[in-house]
Amino acid sequence: MRKIFLVITVALFSVQFLHAQVGINILIPDSSAVLQLESNNKGLGLSRLTTPQRDAIAAPLRGLTIFNTTDSFMEYWTGECWLRAYEKTCNDCDFKFSIDDATDTLDRIYEDSVFSTLTLEKLKSTHKINVIFLSMPPQGVQISFDGSSIIDSAGTLKIVVKADIFAGDGLVPIVIQAFCGDQVKFLTYNVYIEPCVRVTIPADTKVYDLQAQNPIDLPLWSRKCVVLTVNNSVSVTSDSSTIPAYTTGKLDSLSKVGIINNGYILGRGGDGGGFVYSGNTFTVGGTPGAKGGNAISLTTRTIIKNYGAIYGAGGGGGSVGLLIQSPSLPLVGSIAIGVGFGGGGGSETGKGGAVPSGALNIGIFNGGSNATAGVYSVPGVGGVGNVNVPITINPLTVNINPTANGGNGGPFGQPGTSGYLDVSITACVAIPIIGSVCVPIPIPGGFLPYFGPAGGQPGNAIKRNGQPLVGITDGSYSSSQIKGVVGP
Numbered sequence: 001m002r003k004i005f006l007v008i009t010v011a012l013f014s015v016q017f018l019h020a021q022v023g024i025n026i027l028i029p030d031s032s033a034v035l036q037l038e039s040n041n042k043g044l045g046l047s048r049l050t051t052p053q054r055d056a057i058a059a060p061l062r063g064l065t066i067f068n069t070t071d072s073f074m075e076y077w078t079g080e081c082w083l084r085a086y087e088k089t090c091n092d093c094d095f096k097f098s099i100d101d102a103t104d105t106l107d108r109i110y111e112d113s114v115f116s117t118l119t120l121e122k123l124k125s126t127h128k129i130n131v132i133f134l135s136m137p138p139q140g141v142q143i144s145f146d147g148s149s150i151i152d153s154a155g156t157l158k159i160v161v162k163a164d165i166f167a168g169d170g171l172v173p174i175v176i177q178a179f180c181g182d183q184v185k186f187l188t189y190n191v192y193i194e195p196c197v198r199v200t201i202p203a204d205t206k207v208y209d210l211q212a213q214n215p216i217d218l219p220l221w222s223r224k225c226v227v228l229t230v231n232n233s234v235s236v237t238s239d240s241s242t243i244p245a246y247t248t249g250k251l252d253s254l255s256k257v258g259i260i261n262n263g264y265i266l267g268r269g270g271d272g273g274g275f276v277y278s279g280n281t282f283t284v285g286g287t288p289g290a291k292g293g294n295a296i297s298l299t300t301r302t303i304i305k306n307y308g309a310i311y312g313a314g315g316g317g318g319s320v321g322l323l324i325q326s327p328s329l330p331l332v333g334s335i336a337i338g339v340g341f342g343g344g345g346g347s348e349t350g351k352g353g354a355v356p357s358g359a360l361n362i363g364i365f366n367g368g369s370n371a372t373a374g375v376y377s378v379p380g381v382g383g384v385g386n387v388n389v390p391i392t393i394n395p396l397t398v399n400i401n402p403t404a405n406g407g408n409g410g411p412f413g414q415p416g417t418s419g420y421l422d423v424s425i426t427a428c429v430a431i432p433i434i435g436s437v438c439v440p441i442p443i444p445g446g447f448l449p450y451f452g453p454a455g456g457q458p459g460n461a462i463k464r465n466g467q468p469l470v471g472i473t474d475g476s477y478s479s480s481q482i483k484g485v486v487g488p
Contacts, residue, residue: 046074054082093125093180097187104191106163108225109256113162115146116189120178121154128152129180133159133189138168141193161191165227165258165303169195196225201263204235210257211249223252227260230308234263235374237348241268241293241313241459248299253467255300260307264375267293267313267484269350270416270456272343272368272380272409274319284323284448289316289343289407289416289456292350295484296462304462304471309375312484315456317343317368317382317407319353320419322450324443337441339402339423342368344380344409346416346456349373352380353406364389368406382406382419397428398441407455413476413483416455422448462486 022036023029029036037044049057051070060077068075068082075082081090097120104114120129129151135143140163147157161172174189197217201208210228211218218224230236238245245265248257270290292313304310321340342353345368352368366383385402392398401424407417428438461477461484462469474487 088182091125091127091181093127093129093183094123095125095129095178095180095183095185096121096123097129097178097185099176099187099189102187102189104161104189106161106191106193108163108165108194108196109223109254112164113160114191115158115160117156117158118176118178118187119156120151122151122180125181127181129178131157131176131178133174133176135172135174137161137172138163138170138193140164140167141172143172143174159189161189161193163193165196165225165256166260166305167193169193194225196227196258199226199228201228201230201234201236203231204237206236206245207238207240207243208236208246209249210247211251213249218249218251220250221252222255224255226251226255227258229260230263230265232262232308236263236265237373238266238268238293241270241290241346241350243268244294244297244459244463246295247297248302251300253300256303257300258303258305260305261310262308264309264311265295266309266311266348266375266377266412267295267459267461269293269313269346269348269371269377269379269409270316270459271351272316272319272345272353272382272406272416273419273453274342274353274355274367284321284421284450286319286321286340286343286406286419286452287353288318288453289346289353289409290350291315291456292346292410292459294460294463296460298462298464298467298469301468302470304469306472306481309480310461310482311347311375311412312459312461313348314346314350314371314377314379314410314412314414315416315458316346316350317353317380317409317416317455318418318453319343319355319368319382319406320404320421320450320452321355322421322423322443322448324425324441337398337400337425338363338365339385339400339404339421340365341383341385341404341406341419341421342366343407343416343419343455344368344382345371346409346458347371347379347412348375348377350380350409352409353383355383364400364402366406368409371409377412379409379411379416381408382417385423395430397430399426399428399438401425403449407452410455410458411483413458413461413478413485415457418454419452421450421452458484460485460487464488 025038062079065076270292273287355365369380385404404421406419425441
């Protein structure tokens with residue numbers, strides 16, 4: 001009986017061994033499971049190994065599973081490599097991706113760009129890491145990578161945000177995406193672009209001082225970023241050739257000003273030279289034309305987008321003149337004879353040179369004409385004398401034969417010209433019985449023909465006064481948009 005029980009017991013044990021199942025907190029494990037765990041407050045704790053400890057396992061069993069405490073991932077041995085639970089093959093990419101500063105502020109006074117450095121390191125795989133960015137920046141804001149956006153194994157690159165003074169402002173969110181094989185990682189970079197003060201010139205104005213015209217937004221000597229827009233067809237001019245049509249005014253010199261010019265910024269023309277009676281002594285000469293005014297005078301760093309006209313004024317024309325004190329003549333004695341021709345005014349609105357009136361016994365005096373106003377200004381011309389003029393003071397007739405002209409005013413960006421003078425003078429006296437006796441009046445000194453003083457120099461289109469200027473390079477211009485010198 002005891003032998004029969006032993007045989008039955010061994011047989012039952014053998015059957016149980018061949019179909020062994022273990023259930024923890026479950027009486028009947030699922031038929032497909034060798035081990036089935038059930039709990040509502042505990043989990044399965046795998047062996048916890050660091051990467052060096054994992055790699056020290058000799059001939060690991062295919063499918064051997066651990067929890068890697070170095071990377072905090074569950075991994076299993078495929079027979080070729082340790083694979084993370086989410087990976088498909090041993091060649092799946094794995095990499096690190098970081099940014100050194102996720103936020104920045106761009107003020108556009110000290111700098112026009114900011115950047116942050118991206119660091120990438122590939123941990124495995126033969127794939128390369130590709131980096132792109134996604135953003136919808138304001139108009140004029142540029143985003144780019146400084147460096148290769150394809151990383152072979154490890155490297156850095158900069159993401160750069162650039163906004164010139166004319167660009168929009170506000171928050172610029174950027175999503176940076178790096179992908180390698182099937183793995184994709186994301187970072188964000190947020191840049192706040194500070195706004196500039198925005199000013200508009202909506203109607204024609206004279207002598208526009210940016211700071212003085214906007215004292216609330218632009219206090220004296222403040223350091224600001226400013227965008228000035230001159231509206232279409234608006235003229236900015238001056239009443240004086242010594243005062244520019246536009247100036248930045250009294251802002252801190254490290255301010256930055258952007259000008260969008262859709263109108264006309266015009267310097268005031270130089271006045272033509274006049275002829276001044278200087279007493280009853282021999283005089284030949286005249287006065288030079290006045291210098292033209294500057295269109296723009298800078299006191300800060302400036303960037304210009306010029307879609308209109310920036311014209312330095314024309315110089316005034318020089319005058320010419322002559323005064324002769326004649327020798328004593330029969331019946332009339334000594335007389336003073338003079339001629340004078342004023343210079344023309346320079347573009348725009350330069351005044352023609354004036355001449356004296358009522359100062360001499362005999363004379364021919366013609367003033368220069370004024371220049372017209374506006375972007376299409378016509379410069380004034382010098383006074384002209386080219387017709388014999390007989391002047392009778394009984395019993396004397398004086399014939400003045402001039403070939404002379406005052407200098408012409410200069411067009412925008414050009415100097416005025418000098419005048420020219422050549423003249424002969426005869427005096428005729430009617431003597432009873434004898435008749436008319438004519439005597440040439442000598443012009444002493446041998447000065448004729450005479451080229452008068454120079455015309456005035458033109459005004460600058462832009463006088464930089466040592467300030468940096470972007471958008472227009474230094475030089476001398478004669479185009480529809482710029483006339484005159486742009487320079488120091």
